[in-house]
Amino acid sequence: MNSAYLDDFLTFLRFPSVSTDPEQKHHVAACAEWVSAKLRHSGLQVEVHATGGHPIVVGRNEHRPGRRTVMIYGHYDVQPADPLELWEAPPFEPRVVNNIVFARGATDNKGQILAHILGIGETMREEGELPVNLIVLVEGEEEIGSEHLEQFLTTHREELRCDLIAVSDTGMVGQGHPTFTYGLRGIAALELKVTGAATDLHSGIYGGAVANPAMALARLLSCLHDSEGRIAVPGFYNGIPPLESWEREAWAKLPFGDEEILAVTGAPELFGEAGYTSLERTWARPTAEVNGIGGGFQGVGTKTVLPREAFAKLTFRLVPGQNPEVVMAKVRVHLLAHCPPGVKLEMTGGHAGEPYVTNPNSPDGVAAQRALKRAFPGKEVALIREGGSIPIVNTFKRILGVETLLLGLALPDCRAHAPNENFPLENFEAGIRLNRALLQELARLT
């Protein structure tokens, strides 16, 4: 491993660029400045654009007529690191153990976007120029729904005009196994707040006469699914086309399935919607999840209290055929109809993004598959969909009118969003090779 590259990677990881945390705002901004310096060092012209939220960094080479224009997109923001006590070392003090880098953001997305930036620098140094017109866009709000990027795309539509977009922010089916992702789930967030009495109450004095918001919340959450693991909101599945048999067959042959999911997750057993395999459940079926829940006494021991409020943070993963607004309207109606008596339910919508699917065998898709094979020689490219969301990918299509190639480098046990997130240096190096091969392969389609 080139030690300057490793130094860059570790420096990048030391910024606690947690986009959701207002207290880290200056660290997020410093991280954007660092990315801009790296892009400049790779030979691009760079601007850092302030937004109502975190900055957007855009780099470009000199554009020439007759060449294809490629945009590479990534994000420098990361998810919060908590629970901190479950990390083996502090999340923003990266460590290399057995050639694997451990830190928040190592996989998602710092290692992957930095590999592109370094690949660009290598080509510029060795060849003097890139084979394509390039735009690199690195944002700081992906992990909170890319709130300000849509407006930015609209305002800067002309400068950002391109033929296609490439993103390395998805997974691989196994180490060394090149993987092309042609679909992502959409997402819609909803926060529930259930309130009861004006204040916390003694549960002996008032319990039985005043409704308990935590209990009401539990009942509300339990009405989201039936006992078969299907979502019980009327009309939730409307418009979703059945899975194609070629997809089911292809996914069943992948070297990643129930056994690996059990091993990676450590869950006692797998569970989900009846009639589907785990890959089908995560890649092609919608879900309703509780991401956080609270209310009442959380301390050690007991406290006989009737809490005045309880809350839950939900996200729904959506698949092609579903529209976030339409689905969420149905969810709200369902929850309101099931709200038990004696409490008040407030619902606040959060970020939302549409699902995405593209043709992996388009000319650009095939070129990208060739590049993946060059970066990870020896194996056929796996064509998959993924359960995660990158909401901006659909916005790219709507505003810029172009498709996105998803060429991810994350491994199943990368622990993205969880303690001990990690990224192998092998994948980091492969990412640099991938960038170089990709720009060459895409340029050949001129």
Ligand code: BES
């Ligand atoms: N890199 C992920 C998306 C991803 C993860 C795609 C796994 C495919 C497989 C991205 O950074 C992410 O985490 N996105 C969020 C979006 C949300 C906060 C709007 C997600 O999926 O939860």
Ligand code: ZN
């Ligand atoms: Zn993420």
